[in-house]
Amino acid sequence: MTPLATSIPGSSNNGYVAAAYIVFFAIVLVYVAIMALRLTRVERDLRALNERAEPSRHDETRERETA
Amino acid sequence: MSRTLPLKHGRGLRPLSIATLVAIPIALVLVFFYAPIEAEEGFLQKIFYLHVPLAIVTLCGFVIGGLLAIVHLRTRDRQWDLRSYVAIHMSLIFGVGTLITGSIWARGSWGHWWVWSEPTLVSFLIVILLYATYQPLRFAIEDPERQARYASVFAIVAGAFVPMNFLAVRLSTAYLHPRVLGSSSNLPPKMAFTFLVSLVAISLLFATLCSYELTAKRTRMLLKARSRTLGFR
Numbered sequence: 001m002t003p004l005a006t007s008i009p010g011s012s013n014n015g016y017v018a019a020a021y022i023v024f025f026a027i028v029l030v031y032v033a034i035m036a037l038r039l040t041r042v043e044r045d046l047r048a049l050n051e052r053a054e055p056s057r058h059d060e061t062r063e064r065e066t067a
Numbered sequence: 068m069s070r071t072l073p074l075k076h077g078r079g080l081r082p083l084s085i086a087t088l089v090a091i092p093i094a095l096v097l098v099f100f101y102a103p104i105e106a107e108e109g110f111l112q113k114i115f116y117l118h119v120p121l122a123i124v125t126l127c128g129f130v131i132g133g134l135l136a137i138v139h140l141r142t143r144d145r146q147w148d149l150r151s152y153v154a155i156h157m158s159l160i161f162g163v164g165t166l167i168t169g170s171i172w173a174r175g176s177w178g179h180w181w182v183w184s185e186p187t188l189v190s191f192l193i194v195i196l197l198y199a200t201y202q203p204l205r206f207a208i209e210d211p212e213r214q215a216r217y218a219s220v221f222a223i224v225a226g227a228f229v230p231m232n233f234l235a236v237r238l239s240t241a242y243l244h245p246r247v248l249g250s251s252s253n254l255p256p257k258m259a260f261t262f263l264v265s266l267v268a269i270s271l272l273f274a275t276l277c278s279y280e281l282t283a284k285r286t287r288m289l290l291k292a293r294s295r296t297l298g299f300r
Binding site: 013014016017019020021023024027028031035038039042045046049052053 | 108109110111113114117118121160163164167168171172174175272276279280283286287290293294297
């Protein structure tokens, strides 16, 4: 195994390596965050759909019972 | 949730996510602790294990998008158009990552953020700019059938342009940009192994994010369809 911090030629360039990896993981993180926001919206819509579907289902069964 | 909406898609999502979460740390450990430090560029060369796999996956994603578009035009099944769209969308994100990491590497190695005389850089930028027009073109068309058809034609033409562009750059005479794949490549075994693991990790990440995007899009479409059937929208 090569120790990370020992005998690194051109160690003044370490910042560029860190920047490249940080930028890449930041892009992935932003994307995942956007996906999470979208998922929250889908969950909210699904909850709203369920809430609206439940009363109409109750109405249907009540109508069937009275008929 | 499963009682109200039959969510069959996204079945391979969990193993794919786990494989990605395992592969990325392994690749990082290999990059920083196993691969030897390159004699000329030193520690800066570590960007190679991120930048090159990103570029390869991006270009392959564009070609895959074109191939999926061919299947869409042959079968007229909208699912293939959706897959093509997601592959191109994700490749575009990875392409931006490639440009940024490449630019950082160029600054450290050549002292410039961008070199206009370098054909590899400029050709990659042209490909990204070409695909940047895909989404505006797609969403400028309201009719879903026409939208899918036109987007597929675009994806096929642009997808064919990608390997031609790659070949043209290979055949060009300037060799300022380091060659990675090909007969001139002679990476030491440790570097080659690390590079391959990085390529697998980035490919897995691409596949996982595509799968997430597809599942999310299909779920939203299903939800909209169910709302319409129930007469809510």
